[in-house]
Amino acid sequence: MLITTTHIDDIVASISNHIKEDSALLSIGEHTEIDIEQLIKALNIAEVKFIGGLFPKVIHGNTILEKGIVVNTLNHVEELYVVNNISLQNYTIPQINFEKDEGYSLFTYVDGLTSNISHYLSELYENYGMQTNYFGGGAGSLTLEQKPCVICNEGFFQDAAVVCVMRMHSRIGVRHGWSKVKGPFIVTKAEGNVIKEINWKNPFEVYKKVVEAHSNKVFTDDNFFDIAKGYPFGIVKDNAECIVRDPLMVNDKGELICVGELEDNTLVDILNGNEETLINAAQRAAEESVNQATHPRKAIIIDCISRILFLEDNFEKELDAITKTISNAYPNISIGGALTLGEISSYGEGYLDFYNKTVVVGLFE
Numbered sequence: 001m002l003i004t005t006t007h008i009d010d011i012v013a014s015i016s017n018h019i020k021e022d023s024a025l026l027s028i029g030e031h032t033e034i035d036i037e038q039l040i041k042a043l044n045i046a047e048v049k050f051i052g053g054l055f056p057k058v059i060h061g062n063t064i065l066e067k068g069i070v071v072n073t074l075n076h077v078e079e080l081y082v083v084n085n086i087s088l089q090n091y092t093i094p095q096i097n098f099e100k101d102e103g104y105s106l107f108t109y110v111d112g113l114t115s116n117i118s119h120y121l122s123e124l125y126e127n128y129g130m131q132t133n134y135f136g137g138g139a140g141s142l143t144l145e146q147k148p149c150v151i152c153n154e155g156f157f158q159d160a161a162v163v164c165v166m167r168m169h170s171r172i173g174v175r176h177g178w179s180k181v182k183g184p185f186i187v188t189k190a191e192g193n194v195i196k197e198i199n200w201k202n203p204f205e206v207y208k209k210v211v212e213a214h215s216n217k218v219f220t221d222d223n224f225f226d227i228a229k230g231y232p233f234g235i236v237k238d239n240a241e242c243i244v245r246d247p248l249m250v251n252d253k254g255e256l257i258c259v260g261e262l263e264d265n266t267l268v269d270i271l272n273g274n275e276e277t278l279i280n281a282a283q284r285a286a287e288e289s290v291n292q293a294t295h296p297r298k299a300i301i302i303d304c305i306s307r308i309l310f311l312e313d314n315f316e317k318e319l320d321a322i323t324k325t326i327s328n329a330y331p332n333i334s335i336g337g338a339l340t341l342g343e344i345s346s347y348g349e350g351y352l353d354f355y356n357k358t359v360v361v362g363l364f365e
Contacts, residue, residue, distance in 0.1 A: 001334070002060040003069040006033050012042045015071055019048070023074040023164065025107065025300075026052030026151065027059075027338040030141050031066045036148075036156050044153055049080055051162035053109035053139030054149045056305045059337040062323040064308070064315070070336040072298055074107070075364075076167040082152050083161045087115045093127040096165055103169035104132035105364060110161035112138020112341025113146040115192045117354050118261045120161060121344065125352045133170045134352045135362045137302040137340030138259070144248065169365040171296070173288030174347040176244050176273075176358040177281025182210045183269030184236050187262050195233075195247075195256040198268075204254035207231075207247070210270050224250050229310050232357050233258070236267040244271065246306050246356035259306075259342050260354045275314045278307060282318045282359045286325035289361045296363035299326045301337030304357045308339060322361060330363075 001018050003011055011034070015024050028036075036054070043050055051074075058070045083091050098104055106128065110117055117138070124134065139149040152162045185206065189197035198206040208219055211231045219227060225248065234242030245268070246259045262268070282303070289299075301322055308315040323335055343355040345362075 001071040003071060004067070008034065008038050008042050011039060011069065012046050012048065015043070016046055016048055018071055019073045023049040023077045023080060024052070025072040025074050025164070026050055027070040027336065028052060028054045029058045029065050029067045030054045030056055032068060036151060040151055040153070040156060049077070049153060051080060051109065051152045051164050053151065053162070053338070054141070055139055055338040055340060056142035057308070057339040059301050059303070059319070059335070059339065061335050062319050064319065064339070070338070072300060072334070072336050074164050074166055075297065077164055078104070078167055079163070079165040080152060081163050082154050082157060083120065083163065084157060085159060086111065086117065086120050086161060087159050089116055089119055093123050096128065098128070098131040102167055105166050105168045105170040106132045106134045107164045107166070108134070108136035108161050108344060109139045109150050110136065110344070111146070111149055111158050112140040112259065113144060114159045116261065117342065121352045121354055132165065133172060134344060134346040135170060135172060135300070135302070135360065136344040137338060138342030140341045142305060171289045171292035171363045171365070172345055172347055173285035173361045174345050174355070174358060175281035175285040176241060176355070177278040178232060178234060178244055178271035178273040178357060179277065180234065180269040181214050181231070181272045184267040185270070187264065187266040187268055190262040190264055190266065193258045193261050195258065195262060202254040203256045204250045207256060207270065214272060229306055230272055232271050233268040234271045235262070236269060242269060243353055243355055244357045259356045275311060278311060279318045279321050283321040283325055285359045285361045286322040289363045290325060290329045293330070293363040293365060296330055296333050296365050298364050299333055299335045300362045300364065301335065302340050302343045302360040303337065304343055305339040305341060306357050307359070322359070
């Protein structure tokens with residue numbers, strides 16, 4: 001369901017009527033003209049259980065919006081909670097008793113601009129393992145200014161994550177469509193999401209040499225992201241698509257600041273893609289989830305904001321490829337989601353990862 005009104009009482013009534021006795025997932029466009037604190041207060045008064053986040057854009061059907069609230073119902077909820085102090089690694093993951101032979105799904109929105117997200121996901125996995133599927137994304141502003149961006153009944157937070165564990169099956173497809181230009185290179189020194197050395201050299205000099213030669217473009221003082229958005233890093237994985245890391249900016253030391261962490265001695269390739277490879281990958285992600293599903297209730301799309309920055313007007317083709325694949329198989333299910341600062345999924349062998357520049361499609365049964 002899409003809510004476009006900015007009147008708090010009307011928003012709360014619409015959410016309450018839509019979810020009834022269940023809980024709500026709220027994906028809010030960052031330019032929605034509402035007081036988030038007042039919304040949380042009103043939802044608590046109405047005894048609505050919820051988690052959510054603010055995003056550069058949200059998805060409703062095959063439409064992208066900067067304003068509005070996309071509401072998904074969270075069924076059969078076992079636990080809702082917030083995890084604070086992600087960057088400080090100072091938190092405890094609550095224990096949950098998972099019943100054998102039951103299907104579970106964990107949905108999480110995390111501050112996409114905080115540090116130590118990978119550690120947070122590792123902690124989730126260490127506590128819950130393969131007893132549940134995992135799905136979610138990074139919240140935050142396209143300005144890349146860190147500020148409160150995730151919500152739940154307990155409040156409005158930054159440097160935090162909100163979590164819902166449901167007794168529901170989920171069928172997940174993950175694809176990105178970026179391919180190797182050159183590599184592998186060794187990230188010989190990294191600190192959180194900052195690459196400090198590649199092959200024992202200044203990382204920007206190594207990156208610049210490869211990218212300028214391939215793109216026939218020249219980096220200047222003010223065009224880093226315009227070129228870099230087409231040349232992410234790929235963390236090399238055996239027998240699987242690499243995990244993409246998106247370089248956002250270069251600092252005055254020539255260090256590369258990325259979305260998501262890297263570790264020392266990580267092997268990376270420098271990647272590139274085009275309209276065709278990205279759109280085909282998005283369709284394959286949708287097909288993977290559709291082909292696993294039997295009776296889905298809803299589809300949630302988590303797609304990276306940097307894909308729309310790269311594809312620009314052609315992003316509509318990517319979204320159409322996803323939604324048509326879902327609708328052709330299951331015409332009556334709702335489709336919603338968000339354009340995120342990083343994507344979260346367990347996939348393949350079940351291990352949990354934080355992706356960039358990637359499409360994650362989940363069908364929930």
